[in-house]
Amino acid sequence: MKHIKVGILGFGTVGAGVADCLLKNRVVISRRIGVDIELTGIGDLDTTSDRGVSIPSGILTDETESVIAKSDIVVELIGGTTVSRKFILSALKQGKAVVTANKALLADYGPELFAAAEAGGGTICYEASVGGGIPIIKALREGFVGNRINRIYGILNGTCNYILTRMEREGLGFEEVLKDAQRLGYAEANPSLDIDGFDTAHKAVILASLAYGGWHTTDEIYVQGIRDVSLLDIRFAEDLGYKIKLLGIIKQNADFRTEVRVHPTLIPAHAPLAGISDVFNGVMVNGDFVGDTLFYGRGAGRAATASAVVSDIADAALNLAQGIQQRIPAYRKSVESSGMVSMDEIVTGYYLRMLVDDRPGVLAQVASILSNRKISVSRLVQPDDSDKDGRVTIVAVTHETRESEMQAAVNDLEHIDAMYGKVCVLRMEEI
Amino acid sequence: MKHIKVGILGFGTVGAGVADCLLKNRVVISRRIGVDIELTGIGDLDTTSDRGVSIPSGILTDETESVIAKSDIVVELIGGTTVSRKFILSALKQGKAVVTANKALLADYGPELFAAAEAGGGTICYEASVGGGIPIIKALREGFVGNRINRIYGILNGTCNYILTRMEREGLGFEEVLKDAQRLGYAEANPSLDIDGFDTAHKAVILASLAYGGWHTTDEIYVQGIRDVSLLDIRFAEDLGYKIKLLGIIKQNADFRTEVRVHPTLIPAHAPLAGISDVFNGVMVNGDFVGDTLFYGRGAGRAATASAVVSDIADAALNLAQGIQQRIPAYRKSVESSGMVSMDEIVTGYYLRMLVDDRPGVLAQVASILSNRKISVSRLVQPDDSDKDGRVTIVAVTHETRESEMQAAVNDLEHIDAMYGKVCVLRMEEI
Numbered sequence: 001m002k003h004i005k006v007g008i009l010g011f012g013t014v015g016a017g018v019a020d021c022l023l024k025n026r027v028v029i030s031r032r033i034g035v036d037i038e039l040t041g042i043g044d045l046d047t048t049s050d051r052g053v054s055i056p057s058g059i060l061t062d063e064t065e066s067v068i069a070k071s072d073i074v075v076e077l078i079g080g081t082t083v084s085r086k087f088i089l090s091a092l093k094q095g096k097a098v099v100t101a102n103k104a105l106l107a108d109y110g111p112e113l114f115a116a117a118e119a120g121g122g123t124i125c126y127e128a129s130v131g132g133g134i135p136i137i138k139a140l141r142e143g144f145v146g147n148r149i150n151r152i153y154g155i156l157n158g159t160c161n162y163i164l165t166r167m168e169r170e171g172l173g174f175e176e177v178l179k180d181a182q183r184l185g186y187a188e189a190n191p192s193l194d195i196d197g198f199d200t201a202h203k204a205v206i207l208a209s210l211a212y213g214g215w216h217t218t219d220e221i222y223v224q225g226i227r228d229v230s231l232l233d234i235r236f237a238e239d240l241g242y243k244i245k246l247l248g249i250i251k252q253n254a255d256f257r258t259e260v261r262v263h264p265t266l267i268p269a270h271a272p273l274a275g276i277s278d279v280f281n282g283v284m285v286n287g288d289f290v291g292d293t294l295f296y297g298r299g300a301g302r303a304a305t306a307s308a309v310v311s312d313i314a315d316a317a318l319n320l321a322q323g324i325q326q327r328i329p330a331y332r333k334s335v336e337s338s339g340m341v342s343m344d345e346i347v348t349g350y351y352l353r354m355l356v357d358d359r360p361g362v363l364a365q366v367a368s369i370l371s372n373r374k375i376s377v378s379r380l381v382q383p384d385d386s387d388k389d390g391r392v393t394i395v396a397v398t399h400e401t402r403e404s405e406m407q408a409a410v411n412d413l414e415h416i417d418a419m420y421g422k423v424c425v426l427r428m429e430e431i
Numbered sequence: 432m433k434h435i436k437v438g439i440l441g442f443g444t445v446g447a448g449v450a451d452c453l454l455k456n457r458v459v460i461s462r463r464i465g466v467d468i469e470l471t472g473i474g475d476l477d478t479t480s481d482r483g484v485s486i487p488s489g490i491l492t493d494e495t496e497s498v499i500a501k502s503d504i505v506v507e508l509i510g511g512t513t514v515s516r517k518f519i520l521s522a523l524k525q526g527k528a529v530v531t532a533n534k535a536l537l538a539d540y541g542p543e544l545f546a547a548a549e550a551g552g553g554t555i556c557y558e559a560s561v562g563g564g565i566p567i568i569k570a571l572r573e574g575f576v577g578n579r580i581n582r583i584y585g586i587l588n589g590t591c592n593y594i595l596t597r598m599e600r601e602g603l604g605f606e607e608v609l610k611d612a613q614r615l616g617y618a619e620a621n622p623s624l625d626i627d628g629f630d631t632a633h634k635a636v637i638l639a640s641l642a643y644g645g646w647h648t649t650d651e652i653y654v655q656g657i658r659d660v661s662l663l664d665i666r667f668a669e670d671l672g673y674k675i676k677l678l679g680i681i682k683q684n685a686d687f688r689t690e691v692r693v694h695p696t697l698i699p700a701h702a703p704l705a706g707i708s709d710v711f712n713g714v715m716v717n718g719d720f721v722g723d724t725l726f727y728g729r730g731a732g733r734a735a736t737a738s739a740v741v742s743d744i745a746d747a748a749l750n751l752a753q754g755i756q757q758r759i760p761a762y763r764k765s766v767e768s769s770g771m772v773s774m775d776e777i778v779t780g781y782y783l784r785m786l787v788d789d790r791p792g793v794l795a796q797v798a799s800i801l802s803n804r805k806i807s808v809s810r811l812v813q814p815d816d817s818d819k820d821g822r823v824t825i826v827a828v829t830h831e832t833r834e835s836e837m838q839a840a841v842n843d844l845e846h847i848d849a850m851y852g853k854v855c856v857l858r859m860e861e862i
Contacts, residue, residue, distance in 0.1 A: 021577050021720050028767060031644070032576055033759055127574075133721035135574025143558075143566025145463055146452050146741030213462070272727060275706055289452050290564035290728060290738035296703060297724035307721035310577030322755050328464055336459060 002321035003036045006313055007071030009064055009087050010078035011044035014101060014128075016051035017306030018075060022313070023055070033314050035321045041067035068096065073316045075309060076100040081108055092116040092124065097316035101128035101305055104193075107202035110215045114331050123319065123326040125312035130156065130203040133304030134297040135311060136283050140210040141328055147287025149211040153267075153431055154248040156203040158279035158299040159187045159194040160226050164244060164264075165277040168234050174227065186279060196225035197246065197262045204248035207283075208260045211250055214335035216260060222343040224263040233353060233424060236383060236395050240351075242266040243274040244426065258337040259346055266351050266428040273431060284431065344404040349378075349428035352396040352410070357418040358386035365416055366394055373409040375401045391420055397428070433752035434467045437744055438502030440495055440518050441509035442475035445532060445559075447482035448737030449506060453744070454486070464745050466752045472498035499527065504747045506740060507531040512539055523547040523555065528747035532559035532736055535624075538633035541646045545762050554750065554757035556743035561587065561634040564735030565728040566742060567714050571641040572759055578718025580642040584698075584862055585679040587634040589710035589730040590618045590625040591657050595675060595695075596708040599665050605658065617710060627656035628677065628693045635679035638714075639691045642681055645766035647691060653774040655694040664784060664855060667814060667826050671782075673697040673859065674705040680860065689768040690777060697782050697859040704862060715862065775835040780809075780859035783827040783841070788849040789817035796847055797825055804840040806832045822851055828859070 006022065008015050022029075022039045030036045042055065043064035061067060064087060068074050074091040076098060078084040084105055091098050093116065100106070106113070106129055117124045127137045131154070140149070155161050159181065166177045178195065181187035193199050201218040209215050226246050237244050244264050251259040267274050272294050276282035281299025286292050298304035319327055356362045363382065370377055376399040386392045398406075410423045437453065439446050453460075453470045461467045473486065474495035492498060495518060499505050505522040507529060509515040515536055522529050524547065531537070537544065537560055548555045558568045562585070571580070586592050590612065597608045609626065612618035624630050632649040640646050657677050668675050675695050682690040698705050703725050707713035712730025717723050729735035750758055787793045794813065801808055807830040817823045829837070841854045 017720070025577055025579060025719075028579060029576055031763060031765060031767065032572070133718075134724060135570050138569060138574050139566050141463070142746065143569050143742050144738065145460055145745045146456055146738050148456060148459060272703075272706060275703060287564075287738060288456075289448070289734040289741070291735055293565060293726070293728035295724070295726055298722050303720040304722055307575065307577050307718060310720070311574050314576045315573065318758055322753070322758070324753050324755075327749055327753070327758070332462060334462065336462065 001030065001034060001036050003038060004072045004317040004320055005038055005040040005070065006073045006075060007041035007043065007067040008039070008075045008077060009043045009067060010076065011042050011046070011051060011060065012077065013302045014305045014309070015042065015044070015077040016053045017302035018077065018309045019055055020053040021306040021310045023053070029310070029314060033318055035317045037313060037317050041071055043067035065090065068094065071096065072320055073097045073099060073313055075313065076102060077309070081105045085109055088113060089116055092120045092122050095121040097122050097320060098124045099309055099312040099316060100124065100126055101309055103129040103199065103202040103206060107205045107218055110209070110331065117330060121325055123316065124330050125316055126206070127312045128305050128308035130206050131281050131283055131295065132297060132299035132301065133307045134281060134283065134295045134299070135308065136295050137210060138311070139295060140207070140285065144285065144287045144290055147289045150252060150286045150288060152207050152211060152250040152283065152285050153273060153429065154203065154207065154283040155245050155273060155276050155281055156200045156248045156283070156299065157194050157246060158281060159191065160200070160246040161277065161281070162186050162279045163195070164226060164229065164246065167231055168243070171231060173231055174229060195227055197223045200246060200248045200262045204250060204260050204262055207248065208250045208258060209331055212252060212258050212335060212337040213332035214337065215331065216340070220340060222261040222263065226264050228424070229264045230424070233426060236353065237266050237351065238269070239383065240379065240397060241269050242428065243269050245273065247429070249429065252337065253341060256338045257341045258339070259341040261343065261346065264426055266426055267431050271431050346403045347400050349430065350398045350401055350406050351426040351428055353424040354394050354413060355391050355420040356394055358390050358392040359418070362418045363394060365418065366396065366413065369412045369416070370396065370398070370409055373405050373412070375405060375409055432461065432465060432467050434469060435503045435748040435751055436469055436471040436501065437504045437506060438472035438474065438498040439470070439506045439508060440474045440498060441507065442473050442477070442482060442491065443508065444733045445736045445740065446473065446475070446508040447484045448733035449508065449740045450486055451484040452737045452741045454484070460741070460745060464749055466748045468744060468748050472502055474498035496521065499525065502527065503751055504528045504530060504744055506744065507533060508740070512536045516540060519544060520547055523551045523553050526552040528553050528751060529555045530740055530743040530747060531555065531557055532740055534560040534630065534633040534637060538636045538649055541640070541762065548761060552756055554747065555761050556747055557637070558743045559736050559739035561637050562712050562714055562726065563728060563730040563732065564738040565712060565714065565726045565730070566739065567726050568641060569742070570726060571638070571716065575716065575718045575721055578720050581683060581717045581719060583638050583642060583681040583714065583716050584704060584860065585634065585638065585714040586676050586704060586707050586712055587631045587679050587714070587730065588625050588677060589712060590622065591631070591677040592708065592712070593617050593710045594626070595657060595660065595677065598662055599674070602662060604662055605660060626658055628654045631677060631679045631693045635681060635691050635693055638679065639681045639689060640762055643683060643689050643766060643768045644763035645768065646762065647771070651771060653692040653694065657695050659855070660695045664857060667784065668697050668782065669700070670814065671810065671828060672700050674700050675857065676704065678860070683768065684772060687769045688772045690772040692774065692777070694858055697857055698862050702862050777834045778831050779834070780831055780861065781829045781837050782857040782859055784855040785825050785844060786822050786851040787825055789821050789823040790849070793849045794825060796849065797827065797844065800843045800847070801827065801829070801840055804836050804843070806836060806840055
């Protein structure tokens with residue numbers, strides 16, 4: 001049986017999970033794939049802390065380059081985009097197979113890393129970068145290889161889904177749940193990467209590349225997080241038959257142009273994706289032959305991420321054992337898309353919430369502004385009585401509208417005398 | 432670019448879907464995998480009927496062996512276990528790569544086919560045999576390669592799920608929905624393969640082999656279909672917070688023995704699997720690292736099945752282009768299981784429904800029989816008033832009980848004077 005040596009860079013939570021998995025399930029993995037995978041090195045500056053996994057003596061070292069040199073497969077689990085990039089480029093230059101879970105690095109430097117892999121004769125695998133334990137990258141690249149991808153909707157960030165789920169279930173406000181999530185370790189001390197949607201955007205960039213080739217940067221796509229989602233909107237959405245989820249949305253239109261965007265989205269409460277709660281991730285893929293499919297699982301955490309990393313290690317080990325640089329191109333430079341749809345051009349349903357003076361004619365004024373912009377309203381409701389200051393909330397739900405028209409209408413609305421503050425605008429998808 | 436020739440045997444519904452997919456998406460597939468896949472032959476006795484797909488002239492023939500001879504990859508979509516077996520064995524003897532969606536053939540002749548592939552230097556792929564368009568076989572074999580599989584619960588038959596969904600939603604009886612399903616083409620004229628659970632059993636055999644190696648036959652496993660599921664049970668289950676689904680259940684116990692069984696099962700109404708309705712399939716896999724995952728999609732039909740078949744064709748084409756007989760063994764002869772758990776030994780929760788005389792003491796008698804057999808009852812209810820003949824229904828829900836104890840208790844119950852007919856016994860899973 002062929003024998004492949006694996007080195008892990010970064011002995012943190014996921015690194016410990018990967019070591020645990022490789023050690024615990026080594027025999028069963030080798031029986032399944034016919035290749036023996038041995039963990040031969042772990043590089044980390046901290047060589048003394050207990051990570052709760054018993055590793056063979058002599059393999060943990062702070063000399064990371066030596067781990068790279070003696071491994072066939074290098075697993076980067078350091079995170080960040082500086083040290084991790086340096087070590088990955090070093091490994092690729094040496095022709096190693098690299099496995100990484102680092103979505104931020106991929107989103108920012110994907111094409112550079114793929115080029116380095118090609119030049120060095122190695123490869124780069126990244127199943128764990130999207131959807132944690134869900135094998136969504138393999139599904140898109142291999143399982144749905146026969147399909148044109150029409151659209152992908154992904155709940156891709158466990159922290160955001162956890163916060164939205166608790167707000168909805170317990171009737172708590174965003175800040176309160178965020179604090180509790182931080183206390184419980186479900187959110188970082190600096191939560192911006194998650195709650196402002198950037199982590200979801202990194203993953204959306206990767207999924208878009210798998211679906212249509214090429215590589216977009218996160219700067220090119222619209223990203224809105226969940227910081228401004230209020231309990232009020234969650235409750236109104238519920239009354240309308242919807243749930244609010246932070247979605248990564250990737251679509252190809254009839255003219256083969258691509259849409260990639262990240263924002264809180266109202267989706268029908270009965271949609272399978274709406275049932276995905278807590279820290280779980282879910283990805284819905286629609287292909288021209290397969291139709292609608294859904295994948296669901298733990299999107300983060302030590303063990304689930306380890307499962308995805310080890311599937312990449314097994315793939316890379318099979319390639320090495322069979323003398324193949326890579327089975328399927330890690331990414332396609334050529335783009336099966338005739339360009340990006342700008343945010344102004346997107347067409348979707350909208351949910352608008354506004355606070356206005358409770359006096360006759362205001363509802364009609366709102367309706368008239370929307371109508372003047374040719375926006376078709378499906379529901380216009382005033383859910384509650386006026387507050388102590390004589391103001392009422394109005395909620396409008398629209399049929400499909402162009403974003404630029406909606407922004408113009410919102411600007412009009414925010415200029416009427418009866419309006420207090422900003423209009424809350426959320427987009428809807430009838431998935 | 433390497434060029435691979437594909438021949439399809441059987442130009443029925445799925446055959447036409449595969450031809451359509453290969454023709455329509457040839458360019459996008461070749462760009463993704465770097466191999467050009469050409470449909471070069473279709474063998475079918477009927478060379479004249481219109482299948483709604485426009486194929487190049489000269490490739491449809493009734494000389495099936497000539498299609499096999501000139502193809503690199505042979506796609507068997509004839510169905511049945513006689514002619515299909517003959518052609519597959521012929522192709523494998525010639526060292527061809529074979530792709531099939533034929534679960535009945537695999538379940539009955541799997542090891543023979545795998546041995547023929549090995550002997551001939553070819554391979555056999557069968558992604559479309561389970562879960563239609565859902566890439567569940569790739570997920571189990573590659574995506575979860577690092578996991579010990581703890582359990583798999585599958586809604587694997589679209590016809591049964593459609594019937595149970597309509598019974599539940601529309602309050603109709605089994606026979607009525609079955610007739611309508613036959614009229615609409617969702618059930619066969621002879622529906623036994625589907626509704627008596629055998630199709631689900633074929634798929635469970637395949638999933639069990641992927642999880643634990645070896646190959647069980649359907650004779651070795653307990654198979655019960657949905658013919659005896661009554662609307663009454665669906666309603667009582669609902670009141671108790673459950674839904675009834677036909678499940679293929681595959682588990683490995685703490686002593687590494689394997690359980691494989693197929694039967695209608697009460698599962699919690701809030702479980703993600705309970706939300707899978709109509710003709711959709713869903714498979715829940717729990718691995719020791721990945722935890723719970725769920726896959727959902729169309730379990731049958733021309734286009735969804737074609738998607739899975741084409742993913743196998745792409746895999747086989749990559750193997751051929753890269754000079755590999757097969758990347759991962761199509762099946763593992765050795766078994767990672769210390770034997771099967773017999774049906775008598777299984778331990779699960781039970782739902783019992785019985786019709787008894789409405790007189791004092793009967794409920795106590797039922798409770799006492801269950802108690803004498805050391806069966807712990809979680810709920811014992813008499814949901815309705817007595818009927819015109821003075822009989823009432825009693826429903827009992829038990830905690831985990833051994834099947835042999837339950838069968839003995841049911842025998843005791845059926846012998847008390849107050850009992851009418853058989854006790855309806857359904858098993859429960861707290862997934």
